[in-house]
């Protein structure tokens with residue numbers, strides 16, 4: 447099958463496809479027993495940096511559910527780690543980093559390290575693309591339908607973890623720094639903008655057919671800060687990718703951005719906007735240019751609950767988007783307690799079209 451035959455890639459390029467292609471954020475993860483089995487073999491960073499393991503983990507949900515998209519198994523915090531920031535994933539706590547609070551801290555980071563440090567990630571993408579499009583593996587079993595997605599965190603969300611040094615609900619140290627030392631914060635965002643664009647171009651060269659920018663905490667910012675730290679750097683990254691690798695779609699996920707999501711979609715140049723659970727997809731359609739595709743947005747907790755309520759809501763989202771370029775997905779990641787059978791039911795419900 448040629449590239450243009452992949453349903454997800456067609457939608458990412460602006461075409462309406464029925465029924466819509468689907469994949470799920472965090473589709474490779476703790477809810478899968480086969481993921482938990484590999485989890486004991488190595489710590490999280492080692493799993494991301496070992497092509498054998500990262501390739502296998504990426505493919506687990508593709509084997510089970512024949513998803514239309516395979517998203518690279520990695521993390522948004524691999525970029526600061528590759529620049530030299532200390533990073534550890536602590537069981538039960540999440541990521542812990544040596545916080546960046548001064549120009550001296552920022553100067554210690556070295557963007558020149560990124561290509562070497564992320565070489566195993568690129569190797570993983572190249573292997574995945576070979577398998578997904580290859581003749582005698584799961585690629586063939588699924589008719590080569592699966593699109594390979596690369597990703598990065600968007601600068602603001604990555605800066606949240608870099609400055610705070612750990613996860614948070616409010617990221618007060620980060621948002622405080624943006625006001626108290628705007629030049630330092632701008633320099634951090636600028637450094638992330640450049641390194642993120644370079645890393646995504648490298649992911650495309652290694653085999654990614656589209657890339658996604660996760661801006662999970664963009665919704666914490668008021669409009670003026672949202673324009674400065676979310677829209678402007680995202681636009682710069684999208685322009686750089688489009689200039690250097692024309693035609694490769696970028697998916698943007700400005701989580702919790704509310705009404706600012708419309709301005710984001712218009713101003714950044716993303717081909718696809720991923721909407722969170724709280725967004726009204728229909729209302730958003732009216733605010734978007736016709737050539738911007740939508741992705742989303744079933745509540746991950748409805749997937750956890752399963753049953754008729756889930757399949758009905760999934761079909762309602764799907765049917766409301768009929769005729770528009772739409773990628774079916776969740777509004778945020780699969781939660782770890784989700785029964786894998788519910789994912790199977792969801793995939794069947796979205797793919798079954800009535801007479």
Ligand SMILES: Cc1c2[nH]c(c1CCC(=O)O)Cc1[nH]c(c(CCC(=O)O)c1C)Cc1[nH]c(c(CCC(=O)O)c1C)Cc1[nH]c(c(C)c1CCC(=O)O)C2
Nearest residue numbers: 471472473474475517518519520521522540541613660662
């Ligand atoms: C904010 C953020 C991070 N990472 C990511 C985001 C943006 C999306 C979102 O808002 O969820 C993105 C991400 N993280 C991971 C992927 C892989 C691809 C996928 O399956 O979606 C992607 C795309 C793997 C992961 N990243 C992480 C795990 C769990 C690691 C484990 O326990 O094995 C996985 C599968 C760890 C991680 N990584 C991060 C946190 C806060 C944590 C700890 C919380 C948690 O455990 O869920 C940072």
